[in-house]
Amino acid sequence: MGLERMETTAKKLHFCDWIIIPSIGKSSGQIVAWNSNCIAQLFEIKFNIIMMSVKIKGFLCFVSCMYGALNTVNRKDQWDYLQCLSENIKNPWMLVGDLNFILDSSEKEGGNEALSSDSALIQNVIQQIGFIDLKFQGDPFTCYNPREGDANIRERIDRSLVNISWFQHFPDSVVHHLTRVASDHSPLFIEIDPIIMRLHRPYKPFRGWKEHKEYDMFFENAWKKIKKVVKMISL
Secondary structure, eight states, X not given: OXXXXXXXXXXXXXXXXXXXXXXXXXXOOEEXXXXXXXXXXXXXXXXTEEEEEEEETXXXXXXXXXXXXXXXXXXXXXXXXHHHHHTTOOSOEEEEEEOOOOSSGGGEESSSOXXXXXXXXXHHHHHHHTOEEOOEXXXXXXXXXXXXXXXXXXXXXXXXXXXXXXXXXXXXXXXXXXXXXXXXXXXXXXXXXOOOOOOXXXXXXXXXXXXXXXXXXXXXXXXXXXXXXXXXXXX
C-alpha cells in the first residue's frame, strides 16, 4: 500500500493523526493511526519499528509496531535494537505486528522446515527481555499463501508480545485473530481489558431436600458446628 493510499484510508476511517513508513520496493509499509481520545506520542522510528508512548487507563505505556525483517542482517538489527530498548523500559510495553517468525514448529503447516536458523537468536532475545506471548482466540494461523495443495503454507507470524510490567497491569489482555479480508494476513484485534461476564446466581435450596429422612438431623449437626466455631473465635 502506497503513501497516498495509506493517508486516504486513515482519513476515511476518521483517525485524528497517524504515522506512516512508506513501502519501498517489495518491503511492506506501515501506518499507525489513532483517535482523538487516545493520548499517543511518537518516540522513535528505527529499523522498521515505530515506537510510541501511549496512555492506557492512566498508565504510561510503550507500544512498538514492527514489520519483521526477512533477511538475517536486518532481522538481527531489529532484535538487537529491541534488546537495547528493554534495558531502559520499566513501564508496560507491547510489541505487535507482522513479526515474520514463529516460536514453535506447531505454528506452521506446509512449506520448508518450520524453524529457521534465526529462530534461536529471536527466542534468546525474547527470553532476555522477558517478553510474554499474549494468548489469542481464533484461527491458529494468521498468514496463508494463495497456493494450493502441498505448496499452501499457513503460519502464525502476526502476534503480540508484552513485558512483565504489561502483564501485571493488564493480565486479561487477549489477541483476536479476525477474518482475513483482501489480504493474506488476519487482522489482530487486541483487547487490553476485556469485560469478563460473571453470572451471580442466588442460592436456591431444592425442595426435595426436606423430604430426605435425615434432613433435620443434618441441619441440626451443621448448626452445632457453626455455633462451636463462633464460640472458639470469640474466645
